[in-house]
Amino acid sequence: MVKVEEVRDAAYADDRESDYTTDEDEEAYETESVSSVDSEEIRIEDETMLDRFYALKDIVAPSTRSKVVANWERTAQWVKTGSVWAGNAVWVITTSALLVGLPLALAMEDEARIVQQEKELQMQQSGQQSLLGAPPQQPQGVVPPGF
DSSP, X not given: OOOOOOOOOGGGHHHHOOTTOOHHHHHHHHHOOHHHHOSSOOOGGGOOHHHHXXXXXXXXXXXXXXXXXXXXXXXXXXXXXXXXXXXXXXXXXXXXXXXXXXXXXXXHHHHHHHHHHHHHHHHHHHHHHHHHTOOOOOOTTOOOTTO
């Protein structure tokens, strides 16, 4: 265990000495610990993890701290730049998809709807002809057998 003692300077010995102090007072003064002088003690339960982490900065040398801070700032700048680039890329891709892809999808849907309507119209015509007893019409461009 570490014992804290006050070492008095010889130059100030005359200023501090008094006719009213006894040897017992000086012994009590010398053995008094630093923590008992402090009237407001810090309770360990009241410390947060951030306080404890901040107190560890004195353990690391200043040159090492500056290197760590420089590396941290450089990494943060790279992350910031990368996120800006990624955000711009996502914006370009999304905008291109909306400007090119949406009209293309709508045009393909319209084309599919038109093809479906033509098939329904042909089915209606073939159904009417079969009800009337007429022979089904050959599609155009198809040569009947026997020619």
